[in-house]
Structure formats: C-alpha cells, structure tokens
Amino acid sequence: MNDTTPRTMRAITQDVLGGPEVLREAELERPAPGIGQLLVRVHAAGLNPTDTKHRQSGLFLGAPPFVLGWDVSGVVEETGLGVALFRPGDEVFGMLPYPYGAGSHAEYVTGPARAFVRKPSAMSHEEAAAVPLVALTAWQALADVAALRPGQRVLVHAAAGGVGHVAVQIAKSLGAYVIGTASAAKHDFLRGLGADELVDYRTTDYAEAVRDVDVVLDPLGGPESVRSLGTLREGGLLVTLLPIGVPELRAEAERRGVRATGMLVEADHAGMTAVARLIEEGALRVTVAETFPLSEAAKAHASLETGRTTGKLVLTVR
Incomplete structure (x- = not known):
C-alpha cells in the first residue's frame, strides 16, 4: 500500500x-x-x-x-x-x-x-x-451431486426465484426435461428460459400432478421436502438446499425407494468456469x-x- x-x-x-x-x-x-x-x-x-x-x-x-x-x-x-x-x-x-x-x-x-x-x-x-451464488448452487446440485444426464426429468421448485430460474436453464443445458413450480403470473417468464412444463402451486398440488421425475431441486425444505419425495421415480434423487433435518428426510426417502441429500454451495473455480462458459454461449442469463x-x-x-x-x-x- x-x-x-x-x-x-x-x-x-x-x-x-x-x-x-x-x-x-x-x-x-x-x-x-x-x-x-x-x-x-x-x-x-x-x-x-x-x-x-x-x-x-x-x-x-x-x-x-x-x-x-x-x-x-x-x-x-x-x-x-x-x-x-x-x-x-x-x-x-x-x-x-x-x-x-x-x-x-x-x-x-x-x-x-x-x-x-x-x-x-x-x-x-x-x-x-x-x-455466482445462485449459479454455483444450481450447477453443483444438478451437474455434480445429481450427475444429471440428457433426457432425465427434473422438478425445480420456486422456479422463478434466484436459484430456480438459473436451475431451469442449467438443467436445459444438460439436456433435461424441466418441470417448474411457480405462480401462473411467472409461467411466461419461465417458458422463455426453456421450462417444458409448469405447475401453478396456488391452484394445483404438485405432489399429485407430478410423477416419475429423476431429480428434484428443493430450496423449500421442511414438509415440502417430504412431499416432494412422492414425485420421484424409483431410485430418483432429491437435493435439498436447506440441509437441516436431512437424516430424517434420508430415512423417509429410503423407505420409499428413493434418495435424498442436502448440500450447501461451495466456492468452486471449475464450477465458475463452467457457468461463465454457459453465459458466453448464450445458454444462461x-x-x-x-x-x-x-x-x-x-x-x-x-x-x-x-x-x-x-x-x-x-x-x-x-
């Protein structure tokens, strides 16, 4: 200095x-x-x-x-x-x-x-x-933890939120079919980001309407994490971003024949490099x-x- x-x-x-x-x-x-x-x-x-x-x-x-x-x-x-x-x-x-x-x-x-x-x-x-924080969260959850593959079905909760609207785009960039929950007023916004299917949580019970998904991205936590387990196909994975109470959630997932894990975002040079590349390619905004x-x-x-x-x-x- x-x-x-x-x-x-x-x-x-x-x-x-x-x-x-x-x-x-x-x-x-x-x-x-x-x-x-x-x-x-x-x-x-x-x-x-x-x-x-x-x-x-x-x-x-x-x-x-x-x-x-x-x-x-x-x-x-x-x-x-x-x-x-x-x-x-x-x-x-x-x-x-x-x-x-x-x-x-x-x-x-x-x-x-x-x-x-x-x-x-x-x-x-x-x-x-x-x-950075929202994109790294979505990238680490979908690409690293879930190892998302082309053709898999993903349910993104709070899809118009900070993490959610980025997760929709990252899931699409990885070749997934994306289902999002959001109020009806935000559906056009999410379709513009590539969402394939949308559920208005105010009028429709996603736990009844959505089935056979491979991955759930859950920023909601609590009772909604447990309810979301019912949307998964056998062997599917729920990744919750609120990892409090995960042992109980994991036990319930195992009882149902599915999987659950919690995560917190980490600083990640490789992840940020991947995010920057998606931005430069026009696949993420x-x-x-x-x-x-x-x-x-x-x-x-x-x-x-x-x-x-x-x-x-x-x-x-x-």
Whole structure:
C-alpha cells in the first residue's frame, strides 16, 4: 500500500441482529490480500436470501459485527503472493467461500484467487454480480451431486426465484426435461428460459400432478421436502438446499425407494468456469430484478424479504 492508496472503505455492517434497520454504512479498514488471494475493487455485489438470514440470526457467522455478501463483480486491485491467474486491472466475478468468506457489501473485498473467474465481456458488473451464488448452487446440485444426464426429468421448485430460474436453464443445458413450480403470473417468464412444463402451486398440488421425475431441486425444505419425495421415480434423487433435518428426510426417502441429500454451495473455480462458459454461449442469463446503491442496502433487504422478487437484487458500489 502506497501513500495514495485509500486506507479505509465504505461498507455495510451491523452491530446487532435484527431487521433491515440494523444495517448501517460505516468506514472500515481496507483489507489487504493474503497469500493466494485477490483484493477486488467491488463494482457490484449480489444479494441472496442467505444474507437476510444471517442479518436476522447470525446463522453460520455468529454474533456481529460483520459485513455480509458473497457475490461480487469487480476489478482486481492487488494480488497476493503466489497468484498467477490474474493481474491488477482484470475484471472478475465470483463467490466468496461460503459461509465464512462473507464481505462483498463493501468497496473492497479479499478472497481466494480461485474463487474468481474473468467476467464475460458482454456482461455488466451488475449482471455478473447476480450470478455466482445462485449459479454455483444450481450447477453443483444438478451437474455434480445429481450427475444429471440428457433426457432425465427434473422438478425445480420456486422456479422463478434466484436459484430456480438459473436451475431451469442449467438443467436445459444438460439436456433435461424441466418441470417448474411457480405462480401462473411467472409461467411466461419461465417458458422463455426453456421450462417444458409448469405447475401453478396456488391452484394445483404438485405432489399429485407430478410423477416419475429423476431429480428434484428443493430450496423449500421442511414438509415440502417430504412431499416432494412422492414425485420421484424409483431410485430418483432429491437435493435439498436447506440441509437441516436431512437424516430424517434420508430415512423417509429410503423407505420409499428413493434418495435424498442436502448440500450447501461451495466456492468452486471449475464450477465458475463452467457457468461463465454457459453465459458466453448464450445458454444462461440471470435476471436482475432491481439494483440499489450500496447506501440503500437496508431497502434492498426489505425488498428481498417480500418474497415477490423474480430473479436477483444487486447492490451497486461503483
């Protein structure tokens, strides 16, 4: 750090757990990259439901203060010892290691170099910041955990949500037949992303209407995970993104002759490379529902918690 380098940065932090009102903008010390790390000047940062859960309960991070945010798109400011993939000035995007690598809701953030890949040139930073966590979640669930194959049938719950609308596209890119649950108002949006069949959960019981699927992607958890087991063919797999209570779910799945597992998303250079390739090929796009300046992070949290967002919310930093 030279004499002209800023020593502080703007960041969104909190001192207590609670509602959106606990979030505040503060001047914090600017981090420095460690061995194998990048310092990224943040241009935009995605917002995900896990951010609101951590703000409310601490979840994996424990007691505040902390800076939230895992999704980031920006420009490499500095590289730490041993970094060979990137140089200062490179435009990158990625997901900080979940859950303990949070901190992208700030002007600068550090993270492992291999948590990032180069940003597709046709994407804005706002678009790129909406991608990593939801796309890695869908890719890891469908391509890695489920080993999805062409011709298989996939049920995606909450298909118009952040993870869901990306999962629809990734499943299609892997050659699957995709069934999604969503309100009727979002069906045209999902058909435009390639969904083959849609179920309006407000008027139709998916547990009765859907049968013989190979894979269920379940971001709902709880009783809906158990109900979803009935949609699977013999030997089929349910992947839940809320892995609390999975031992009981797995036991019920075995009783029914199907399988169930839980997962949390992980930082993944190979996965991000695959996601970037899908974007560059035109096989994947992430819908940005709305952007908010960093200073309005509390407003963005409140908007996300309405549950009516189609796609992603993004904080703009620069």
